[in-house]
Amino acid sequence: MAGPWAAETRYGGAVDIKRAADLYAQGRTLRQIGAELGVPYRVAEHPRRPRTTRRGSGDVATLTHVRQAAAHGTLARWNNGCRCTLCRRAHSDTQRAWGRARAQQRLPVEMRQQLLDAIYSGRPFRMVLRDLGLTSNQVWGLTKTDQEWSEKLNTALMAMRPDDLRHGTNAAYVHGCVCSDCREHQRIRMAKNR
Numbered sequence: 001m002a003g004p005w006a007a008e009t010r011y012g013g014a015v016d017i018k019r020a021a022d023l024y025a026q027g028r029t030l031r032q033i034g035a036e037l038g039v040p041y042r043v044a045e046h047p048r049r050p051r052t053t054r055r056g057s058g059d060v061a062t063l064t065h066v067r068q069a070a071a072h073g074t075l076a077r078w079n080n081g082c083r084c085t086l087c088r089r090a091h092s093d094t095q096r097a098w099g100r101a102r103a104q105q106r107l108p109v110e111m112r113q114q115l116l117d118a119i120y121s122g123r124p125f126r127m128v129l130r131d132l133g134l135t136s137n138q139v140w141g142l143t144k145t146d147q148e149w150s151e152k153l154n155t156a157l158m159a160m161r162p163d164d165l166r167h168g169t170n171a172a173y174v175h176g177c178v179c180s181d182c183r184e185h186q187r188i189r190m191a192k193n194r
């Protein structure tokens, strides 16, 4: 019974899928599309289509079916419910990449006190980061989720900020000050330029 539509879709082809999509966009029902393409719609269903498509009308199944034209081994296809070897790999690769990115973004606990100590020693913030091999994203990123860290860092920066600068100005920021006044000024300046 397998017509060209079914044969193509099982292996990720897109020719008849595209035609089906066009017909679907024109408002045809699944049965009409099936008839037009000479394929009974039961045959055209993807053997691994996601559970959710089993509910609801045949039209929903068609729409999902059309969306499944994304190639195997892509996250799009995985998100559509395919669990073939290629799609599993695409998913796990992505998960790993995210995990690595998150780990790099984290500020290690043992680094936090070193960072504070270095700030209190009076070294400029940029030099402190360079010395400890930290990115500013690591340092500031944590302030968004860790209130205690945010306060400790702020206290250190405020305590050690130079007296001879007018804080909350671009000049002070360019000079390297990252006290909350200077950061706030910079944040507003960047927002304006956007």
Ligand SMILES: [Zn+2]
Pocket (backbone or CB within 6 Å): 071, 072, 073, 077, 082, 083, 084, 085, 086, 087
């Ligand atoms: Zn797949």
Ligand SMILES: [Zn+2]
Pocket (backbone or CB within 6 Å): 161, 167, 168, 172, 177, 178, 179, 180, 181, 182, 183
């Ligand atoms: Zn400042």
